[in-house]
Amino acid sequence: MGGQIGVIADSPQQIRDNLVKVVVYYQQLNYEQIEEEPSLTEIDVISNMGGLIGLWVGFSVCTLAEFFELFVDVLFFMVRQCLSKARKSASASGYTNPYSGKGSPIFIGQTTSKL
Template sequence: MTHKSVHIAFICIPNYNHLLMKISNYRIEKYDHCRENAAMLEIFYEALNFETLTESEAYGVVKMLADFGGQLGLWSGVSVMTICEFVCLACELIYMFTQLHLKKYRMKKSARENE
């Protein structure tokens, strides 16, 4: 939290002579009323110090592309391995299916020859 110091100063503005020229055609009561009830507020910087803030991305483009490539490689590798596993499973199922039918065929053939 930044703490700023506050300085208060006041001055009668506008100047009495200047006001006298401006309202010379008015009654003096109006001048006194204006003088007592008028206010001017002036806000200014006491010192012109400033801070320079520099922002940069926390996750750069190069790192993002590298991570994206890594994820892409991971998932495409997993999918290729999955496809290979399914091909191996299909080959084994076909082999087992043909062996089972070949065994049944041989048993039927040997049964016919024995008769």
């Protein structure tokens, strides 16, 4: 087979018997061209990502501020609790703090008045 041409048909009659004619008919001779365009350009995508990053950073800064405020509130609450316990234990032992009065420059306490 190397270099030899193979014989497909030996006679014209054999060629005529094995010949196939294909005819293709189109219903319409027009075509439809579909073009796709991106809904967002590269600039739009980058802009949207930047906006979302700014939004999440803003949320995280607000959250950090809220946690800081919570920490300060809890700290003040604990200090007030410790001071009230110290006053109760001091009054139980008979000691009176000279700075616990309303006229004291470092008065720490809450007063209520009836209206």
